[in-house]
Amino acid sequence: MSKTTLPDYVTIALGLQSSKLSVTPAELHGLLVGMLSGGLSISDKSWQPLIFDYTNDGMGWPDKALKYAESVLSVSIDELTGTGMDLFMLLPDDDADLMEMADALSEWVNHFISGLGLVNVALKGASRDVKEALTDLEEISKLGIDEDDDLQEQADILEQVIEHVKACVLIIHAEFGKKPLQEKTAPTIH
Template structure:
């Protein structure tokens, strides 16, 4: 798993050590990028408390298991609300949490891969599929599914692959916003079936 403390923007106001601890406590054991993608996916739905749903996915309140630490839940709530403000801000913009540029290329590619997997996981939780979207959003969803088939072991350092990563990262960011905007047009009945 990528160490959450090596992640750069957009999570500068967040205690990465505490966040890493929260994510390690999750039965899903997601990377920071995957958890961020999950929340961005949940934000696409018509959910009264998207951050609460995200936390419940990460730290379920299972009766047979040890209850999650209330401090972990509170820390995740703070992180989730920060990310929600970025995504739903007036500029409709956000950045994927990425390892620092000096990190190996495969680590940075893996962060994008994990983010997309998290996003698609959340869409599944919401019951939103490719069929529910139209046009560019449907194509973006398909492209996300294709990105999850990426062979991470074949990634090699090089200027061409660095450029490809920059382009893919920007594509993922824009495609996620396209899906987010398209989900706002899905009839409420479908979005609340989750």
């Protein structure tokens, strides 16, 4: 598990809105995780022009919004390159409306897929597992909640879908994502 956690969804939403950016926290996080999972460098700021182009017609972001994005990116790098198998998604709090949660998940997944595209990940040579994970994600991106069905049952299913999304992301990242450089140590001679 990461030592740091993702910033609060509502705080980031208000910060992005006050910066006049039309991107939600879920979209931002999905996009960044998609870029990281597609092989984006984890040691420079090459992500910034991609985000600016995709979300703001190439214009830079105000400092406040950029700090939120850097915080989200930092936590995501820690989670994806760490030893744990946990991935936390920047979605509304658990007490949010079910429709809002489903919409945010759909936004997250759509932007994750877009993030893979932004870094030009070579999916043609991808493993069967990665192709299957992408197919699942494309289906999940079309997620909808039927208000006429049992909402508690749909909430339970949504939780399962969120866990499946995390597994798909970790599969894709394992194949294409950058790993932190390991310091080479001299072998111990006994």
